[in-house]
Amino acid sequence: MVKSFQGVRIAEPKKNNLPVLVKDHMSTSLVTFHAEDSIDHVLEVLTKRKISGAPVVDKEGRLIGIISEVDCLKEIIKGKYSNTPKFPGTVADHMTEDVITLSPDLSLFDAAQKFLDLKIRRFPVLKDGKLIGQISLSDVIRAFPKLRSTTW
Template sequence: MEMETKVTVHDAMTSNVVTVDHKLSIADAALLMTRMKVGSLIVKTKAGPEGVITESDIIRKVVSKNIAASDITIGQVMTKNLINIDPGSELNEAARLMAKNNIRRLPVVKDGSLVGILTSSDVMAVSPELTEILVVNARIQENQVGFPTDERPFPGACELCGNFMEYLDEIDGKFVCEECKEDLEGD
């Protein structure tokens, strides 16, 4: 009999989270994201995580409105009332929570303290079988936002070769890596 091991949030999360103060300007936040090669920053106070600012927040709430990034603070555009998860929770529970709430990043909190961050990329890298939960959600979310799904690449396991990639494109209803996309289009 095979013993099933449960993969926890702790197994997949990134523990070195980049945190910032809510008074930081959006310009400085964008510079920090670029320098640290991250897509989000957690806004933290002594009490714990209080918000998150993502690349898409900056584009949707600042750049698209032609607001000078140096004139606005993270606190003015961050997402508050964070949904978070315990590091001991099962990974499939985290994937469902992300899908249900249309989020791609979950702060990991233990006893009120931020201990890590779990992204949809982390989930898919550790448990490719959970990709379907996130892929279906991404398709729904992108259609709701009004972007054609073929214009919004996102991370996951290629549905043809199975390799995990940072960017997948949708071709004929399948999410595929660049190499498989070229093979399909080359036919």
């Protein structure tokens, strides 16, 4: 018979390998626009950066809206009817002002449910009223395959 002199071992609780909060999966290096920017400028940046929308901030950096490709379509259609090759309308003319935001401490599961319920492609993330990031539907989709079932 072999006796062990290691004593009783206490099992350590399992640690989550990956966090499941919005702040851990959001983008923080954001493209932003200002209300006075032209739709021409927005289209150029969205196309160049391969993104579908971005937050609109005031001179102090506070969130005042969001502009998306769909919003820009309004100016494109207007340009078609007036036969103008440029889109001089401003972000202020077409942005969505009533923006739904998320907290950085919201779970990724709750964020996923908001994407399903509201059918929105991106949410600005605010902390103490300040824009600190943005989480997109793509960010959430990319996060879940990395999570193991033991971390849920």
